[in-house]
Amino acid sequence: MNKKLDLVIVTQKNAYIGMKVVRGKDWTWGSQDSFYGEELNYLELIKKNYGIITKIENGWVKVLWKNKSENTYRILNFFDLFTFKEPLQETLQLEFNFCF
Secondary structure: OOOOOOEEEOOOOOOOOOOEEEEOOOOOOOOOOOOOOOOOOHHHHHHHOOEEEEEEEOOEEEEEEOOOOEEEEEOOOOOOEEEEOHHHHHHHOOOOOOOO
């Protein structure tokens, strides 16, 4: 089944704690998100390598990745992360357990 994938840039205005994210247009952080593929397939990336925003501060967010690593990313002037529109979130039924 082919689904349209509507990605949204994560910014200081739309970021919130608990938002599911993947690497974005200005990503320069190598494989911090545990994605090692050469060809970027965002549907697969979202299913396997998403993270959760755990903190927002001064144009940066802290993200806890599915592999349990945690790093900070830019959401002001440079945009390291994408999120996706609600219908796709519900369709994928992603689960992620973490503690604040």
